[in-house]
Amino acid sequence: MTAIELLKNDHREALSMIEQLESTGEGATGSSRIEVFNQLKGALTLHTKLEEQFFYPALENFDETRDLIKESYKEHREVDELLTKMSGHGEGWEDQLSELKGDIEHHVDEEENEMFPQAEELLGQRRLQEIGRQMEEMKRGQSATA
Numbered sequence: 001m002t003a004i005e006l007l008k009n010d011h012r013e014a015l016s017m018i019e020q021l022e023s024t025g026e027g028a029t030g031s032s033r034i035e036v037f038n039q040l041k042g043a044l045t046l047h048t049k050l051e052e053q054f055f056y057p058a059l060e061n062f063d064e065t066r067d068l069i070k071e072s073y074k075e076h077r078e079v080d081e082l083l084t085k086m087s088g089h090g091e092g093w094e095d096q097l098s099e100l101k102g103d104i105e106h107h108v109d110e111e112e113n114e115m116f117p118q119a120e121e122l123l124g125q126r127r128l129q130e131i132g133r134q135m136e137e138m139k140r141g142q143s144a145t146a
């Protein structure tokens with residue numbers, strides 16, 4: 001799997017967890033919603049870590065992607081902050097979830113439509129395979145210790 005395939009899979013997974021959270025609004029038991037929220041939080045934290053450890057550093061020194069990467073780090077911190085404030089329930093939960101969804105959709109759109117095509121050109125398939133392998137290894141390590 002290339003780095004881009006792996007990251008896109010993560011994106012689809014995160015977006016589907018958000019959809020799941022949206023549909024478990026009123027009437028759903030709070031505990032199952034909190035469970036899904038905690039899963040989402042864990043998945044996003046790992047995804048951000050993978051990108052910042054393996055993917056962004058490979059791109060941040062190219063003129064073509066420098067600004068995009070800088071912007072992306074900033075957006076990661078915004079999502080981190082929002083996730084820290086969220087608990088999966090309580091007052092304002094619905095608003096927080098829709099803010100999170102908007103932030104993530106915007107970020108994913110930029111990565112998939114601007115950053116990833118640039119990465120394919122700048123890094124090439126061989127390097128993307130190699131980064132993908134490193135990411136898979138780290139993912140395996142994380143799930144073994146979880």
Ligand SMILES: [Fe+2]
Nearest residue numbers: 007011051111
């Ligand atoms: Fe991403």
Ligand SMILES: [Fe+2]
Nearest residue numbers: 051072107111
């Ligand atoms: Fe990202």
